[in-house]
Amino acid sequence: MSLPLPSTYAPTALPPLPSGFAEGLKDVVLPDPLGFGKLMAPVMAIAHYRDGSWETPRLAELGPLDLAPHTQALHYGQAIFEGMKAYRNLGADGGPPLLFRPYEHARRFNRSALRLGMPEIDEQVFVRALEELVAVLEPFVPARRGQSLYLRPTMFGATADLSVVPSTEFCFVVLATPSDAFFTTPVSAWIERHYSRAGAGGTGCVKAAGNYAASFAAAAPLRENGFHQLLWLDAVEHRYLEEFTAMNVFVRRGDLLYTPPLSDTILAGITRDSLLALGPSLGLKMEERPVDIHELTDAIRAGEDVEVFGCGTGAVVAPVELIGDETGMRLPLPSQATALELRERLLDIQHGTTGAPDGWQHTVAPLTDGPQA
Ligand SMILES: Cc1ncc(COP(=O)(O)O)c(C=O)c1O
Known part of the structure; x- marks a missing residue:
């Protein structure tokens, strides 16, 4: 018998969203309370980095990732993330959900990537992936002030190799979880x-x-x-x-x-x-x-x-x-008066009920030609 010693490992490409999948999400009824980070929305954005470049992020059904047990991130922690939110637009005219300062998050994601020896991802591509995800998951953006669709962009070293060297392959995934306000009391x-x-x-x-x-x-x-x-x-x-x-x-x-x-x-x-x-x-x-x-x-x-x-x-x-x-x-x-007042000011901006400096209220463009395959 020859010894099974796999040295390479290729994660299986996830299939694109089946047609009509986004349509089927429209009638979702969110539970109350939602909690924070427990209930995952059924779609994620995902992209792999191989041979020195990123593929375009695309949407896939939320599901297990196909990882080798010797995936680099599991052993050496070459992994970063962002935490950001899409808010229901509660302004007088309503409108699509709002992302709060997404380009700032994209820039910080890249600073994290560089510090951990990982490849940057184009800011526009990062924000576009979030927009597409939020557009498909619009029914999962909860309606009450303070609630949000919490978004978790993450990147990890995906090379299957136990030597202590940086990965050469990476995985970028964006997850979404409809959430209540994190703390409601001091x-x-x-x-x-x-x-x-x-x-x-x-x-x-x-x-x-x-x-x-x-x-x-x-x-x-x-x-x-x-x-x-x-x-x-x-x-x-x-x-x-x-x-x-x-x-x-x-x-x-x-x-x-x-x-x-x-x-x-x-x-x-x-x-x-x-x-x-x-x-x-x-x-x-x-x-x-x-x-x-x-x-x-x-x-x-x-x-x-x-x-x-x-x-x-x-x-x-x-x-x-x-x-x-x-x-x-x-x-x-x-x-606690100042904290509470600042909180309300920020929520007004995040929910679009008041104006804000440029780039703070980023409207998620509705899907025009269906999610990207
Ligand atoms: C260590 C740490 N400090 C501060 C913050 C607050 O950062 P931000 O306001 O960008 O969410 C976070 C959350 O991301 C954090 O993890």
Whole structure:
């Protein structure tokens, strides 16, 4: 018997959507509640990169991917993703769903790709794939304010090879999941005193899949203590606020609203950038500056007018009502007005009920000649 030692592996091409498939989705009735990230829409966009170029993304029925067990991404984590949303247009004239700042997401996706030694994907192609997916899945864009069709573009090294070298083949997939608003009530923040999320020169400033896996063990004490979110400190002194696991952080003291400056350990959140732009319209002075945890907790203890909140695509804006840590520190934060107001301003823009800067409200063009095969 000859030994079966396959060295190459070609993922099977998925068939295009059967004709009439999109038509059949029109009558879908979405459950209530939807939750977040549990219910997957039945279509995905997919493209492979081989021989130095990307094929055009096309739509396929959601289904298992045909992967070898020695696929590179499973072992060495050459995998990145984006998180973005299509919102129901709730403006006076209605209209097709809206994507929020999709080109910013495309650019960040490419920054992540480059950092992990992966090929960039043309921004127009990236956005077009999302548009086609959302157009077919229009009935899955939920109707209520705050709900959305959450979109998950992802790319992973698809070469089947256990040597520690970058993949030469890649898979780009966009998944969609109709979702409720992430947090409907204020969250509690657990200050992480030991572990670090990211170090200088690492991958903290991009959306590398492994960044999130690295947070899971640290999150155990948080859950045991009934807290929601890990708030990370810098890896050198464990003194300066960095961000939450999947949100940037803002602090308001009086009329000053500030957030840590971007660095190679902090993700350049698109919501963060949007809030920096919107803050002044609320009469706030905006600053990007380091936030010392001692200074922050002292101010809260002194009864100053302090607010802390997280922001990100999933949560939009999440007010923090309690800060705690392993020493037993428990600091309630009664004030949440700024966070709630910013959240409403952003939702107005995302749902098209108010105007916005160029590129923030991207209308998904309806399908004209059916989904691309
Ligand atoms: C680590 C991290 N920070 C911040 C954010 C917020 O970024 P954005 O506002 O672009 O969703 C996210 C979510 O993508 C994240 O994963």
